[in-house]
Amino acid sequence: MADLFEPASGNPDPHSSAHRPLADRLRPQSLAQVIGQDQVLGPEAPLGVMLGSGSLSSLIFWGPPGVGKTTIARLLADETDLHFVQISAIFTGVPDLKKVFEAARLRRQTGQGTLLFVDEIHRFNKAQQDSFLPHMEDGTILLVGATTENPSFELNAALLSRSQVLVLERLALADLERLAQRAEKDLDRALPLDGPAREALLEMADGDGRALLNLIEQVAAWRVEGKLTVEALSQRLMKRAAKYDKSGEEHYNLISALHKSVRGSDPDAALYWFARMLEGGEDPRFLARRITRMAVEDIGLADPQAQSLCLQAWETYERLGSPEGELALAQAVAYLALAPKSNAVYVAYKAARASARKSGSEPPPKHILNAPTKMMKDQGFGAGYAYDHDAEDGFSGQNYFPETMQRENFYLPVERGFERELKKRLDYFAKLRRQRGS
Structure with missing residues (x-):
């Protein structure tokens, strides 16, 4: 794998190296030659501190391709006088692992330790990951794993607890x-x-x-x-497509960035992440669906027309297709970012769901139940129901919660956008309810 580096001293013989790929010829020969990754390799950074104290521990390198994971691992072995062994989780099975561990054990008996570098370590299943643990604990191997996937999701807790995760960044x-x-x-x-x-x-x-x-x-x-x-x-040259996995972690990272940019009222950032996803090949229909969700979750009734605008943009895309219809979705993104924000209904809905689960199967109060049969009327169904249109101000103020429940206040509108008006209405009805003792 190619990495960033300062050149080794001396110029290579152009005749002897002409057949070797440029990336291979320019491999760094020491950690000091690595370009970038100062957040990991600097004197006060994790690896700098470990090497300075002589206490290197097992590591997980998490980062995109081509940033130096393999070469840094190899150079760590050189600087700590450990025997370097490299395997790939794609091509290595349990029998192969047993041979690696046995060879490391024999090597340890001769006084030399082993740095085992495992590329694509996230591709090992839980049992295979567990097989490393005893050999890490007794010092047979010092494990350095490399992964492009989030270790929190792909590696088991036991392996993570025995390793330090270091994040390698894409190169500036x-x-x-x-x-x-x-x-x-x-x-x-x-x-x-x-x-x-x-x-x-x-x-x-x-x-x-x-x-x-x-x-x-x-x-x-x-x-x-x-x-x-x-x-x-x-x-x-054909331009390389930006790294974007439509079904993987990057997919969720970018939609999260888009959502939070909209919530944070930043139309420029929101449009940037929207464009990043489209450039990466994201399905515009997925974006239309998520944009509409943002209108419901984060704008809510502070701007009731936001949801309608998103649905119209979605319909426009369906009629025009790409790329023309994507402009309608971009317009919706910008509108949502600048709209007044409220998650009051979202919060109220979650609270109501929690209350519904807690109260179980409590029936509605009898006075709001229909009584289509004589027996139900005799049981008191519908008795005392007040028809709100006949009440003063069109508001009876009667109870609609189960009779065994205290009245709950789930919806608390904010003082932003249209919800200012809704708050006035809510306060008005609460006042009438208090006046009528209901």
């Missing part, structure tokens, strides 16, 4: 530029790109160092005169 443009400069030094020539085209190439890598080196290798192989523009570069 400044880091990618440093990597590009190291590649140019290795190639002994500058890339044939003008300034905007060079920036576009870095953006195409999408924070993935390995991807950048592969792109650079393609560009360096071209025979061109002068420097390529963005347009010329785009014609020669």
